[in-house]
Amino acid sequence: MCKNKIKILMDISMLGNMAYPERAARSGIFFVALSLMNEFLKRDNIELSLYAGTAYYIYVLKALKTILPDKKIKIYTDSVICAFYNYFKSNFKYTKKISWKIKQFFMFVPAILAKAGTYIFPKHYDFNIFFSTYHYPPFSIRHQKTLKKFVLLHDCIPILNIYNEKLLGNHFKNKLFTKLEKNCFYFTNSEYTRTDFIKYNPNVTLDNTKTILLAASDKFKPTYEKFDIIRKKYNIPDDKKYVFSLCTLEPRKNLIRIVKTFVEFIKKNDIDDLIFVMGGGQWEKFMGELVKTIDNLDEYKSKILKIGYVADEDLPALYSNAEWFVYTSMYEGFGLPPLEAMACKCPVIVSNATSLPEVVGDAGLLINYDSDEEHIKAYETYYYNPGLRVEFAQKGYERSKNFSYKKAADEILDTMLG
Numbered sequence: 001m002c003k004n005k006i007k008i009l010m011d012i013s014m015l016g017n018m019a020y021p022e023r024a025a026r027s028g029i030f031f032v033a034l035s036l037m038n039e040f041l042k043r044d045n046i047e048l049s050l051y052a053g054t055a056y057y058i059y060v061l062k063a064l065k066t067i068l069p070d071k072k073i074k075i076y077t078d079s080v081i082c083a084f085y086n087y088f089k090s091n092f093k094y095t096k097k098i099s100w101k102i103k104q105f106f107m108f109v110p111a112i113l114a115k116a117g118t119y120i121f122p123k124h125y126d127f128n129i130f131f132s133t134y135h136y137p138p139f140s141i142r143h144q145k146t147l148k149k150f151v152l153l154h155d156c157i158p159i160l161n162i163y164n165e166k167l168l169g170n171h172f173k174n175k176l177f178t179k180l181e182k183n184c185f186y187f188t189n190s191e192y193t194r195t196d197f198i199k200y201n202p203n204v205t206l207d208n209t210k211t212i213l214l215a216a217s218d219k220f221k222p223t224y225e226k227f228d229i230i231r232k233k234y235n236i237p238d239d240k241k242y243v244f245s246l247c248t249l250e251p252r253k254n255l256i257r258i259v260k261t262f263v264e265f266i267k268k269n270d271i272d273d274l275i276f277v278m279g280g281g282q283w284e285k286f287m288g289e290l291v292k293t294i295d296n297l298d299e300y301k302s303k304i305l306k307i308g309y310v311a312d313e314d315l316p317a318l319y320s321n322a323e324w325f326v327y328t329s330m331y332e333g334f335g336l337p338p339l340e341a342m343a344c345k346c347p348v349i350v351s352n353a354t355s356l357p358e359v360v361g362d363a364g365l366l367i368n369y370d371s372d373e374e375h376i377k378a379y380e381t382y383y384y385n386p387g388l389r390v391e392f393a394q395k396g397y398e399r400s401k402n403f404s405y406k407k408a409a410d411e412i413l414d415t416m417l418g
Contacts, residue, residue: 005047006417009076009141011132012037013052015067016059028336029154032189032214033133034067036152039409041071046413049127050075053138078140129416136179149184150416152212153204155333156196157252180204187212187412189334190355212411213358214334215403220343222397223316230317234277234307242277243379244322244346246310246337249280249290252330254351254369256293261375262326263300269380274323275303279310319344324382324389327356328369335359339403342396347389349378363395 014033040048050073052060057077064075130141131150141147180186180201186209188194194211197204228238236242243262247253255278262276294301310318319325325341328351335356338348342363350356351369360366365381367374382389 005045006129007047007049007127008040008129008131008416009049009051009127010037010040011051011053011130011135011137012060013056014134015063016052016056028214028334029134031217031336032152032154035215035217035405036133036409036412039405040413041068041073043409043413048073051130051138051141052077053135054078078138131412131416137184142181145183148416150187150412151180151184152187152189153193153197153333154189155193155331156200157331157333159200160196160331182208184208185210185415187415189214190358192355192358193333210411210415212408213403214336214339215405215408216336216340216343216400217405219312220316220319220340220400222345223320225317227317227321230314233314234279234305234310234318236277236305236307237275239273240275241273241323242275242305242321243324243326244277244279244318244341245326246279246315246318246340247327247329249278249306254328254330255290257370257372257375258326258328259290259293259297259304261372262379263297263303264372265376265379265383266303267300268376269383271383274383275305277305277307277318277322279307279318281309315340316344319346322346324349327351328367328375329353329356330369332356338364339400343400345393345397347382347392348396349375349382360396361399363399364392 012033014030015037017030037048037050040046050060050064052075054077057075060075064071064073127147129148129150130137131152133152134154136151137149141149180203182203182205184203186197186204188197188209188211190213191211194209198206198209230236231238245255245258247255249255259276259278265271266274294304294306297304319341322341324347325338326349327335327338327341328349329335330351330353332353332355335350338350338356339359341348342360348360348364350360350364350366352366353369357366365378367378382392
């Protein structure tokens, strides 16, 4: 290999979620890792190797067979023994025939070996840079003082306790407080995220951070062909227009207010030609509340169509053929779905909270996430002004061109090599 190449070890643990295509975790962070990895692989001046944490390693190996079937690339983890233990633990149900002593061996020996330093990648391997798209650097990386370390930070949700503490627990919160060190450099996906981390973590400062705006994948573009097939696949009625929403079905996405105000909007205006289509993976603990809300809509519950996980290849057409897209989240580190919708020439309604104004700018309707009245007014504005929908669809499309993973990768690499 060329001796002048920069040797980067990139943590792509999140790609392991490809083994679970319907998991809520296969969301924006997953696609950020995938897109940046693909950009790095295009660069002639980089020798890229991959890292996956032991909990993800086996699943990442499987994912790479699909993502990079013809590409030979090195992938490392801390301990192969621990990786196989985690796989065993996740995929094997213990029975009474297995003795407690054997179970103890699988539980404790790998952990002891990992702490003792049984790392698979050799210490002498001369990486120049470690880059993580999500996780803080593992112990095996943190103790290497000469290795330059970079981490992409997405949001401060665990610190802000947006969710119930019992739901998330302290695990992620502790990561953000105790594992981010001063000797790392941090990329943030928006200025809002940068400000949040600087506010809440003393090891994250103006001097060791830089904002790198993310992007929608190149696959997101106006798509109208054969939409009747996709309509049928997701049971969207042929005689109805639809409003679209795509997100993990969880509390901060504001879905209960979005659904209730949509019904109020169609009731108030006696509208019968429009339904609300909701796509995305789900949080089981939130689904009960959402389903109860929909069931209580009585005769209007048929106006809400929950289509669940949407295949990647179907998303551009679902965005493109919607009347508009709604994403009035309470908190976002960045917010990829509105940008994807904009790239597909779909007008958007988003909240004016946190990072979303950085993404949408003046190319959509921005409202207060906690205002029922503003939701209803925004729906009416788009419904009764088709010319305005066309105008915002074009403005959003033009704005989406300002974001690209090539640009993001260029800025990341310039900082790393600077």
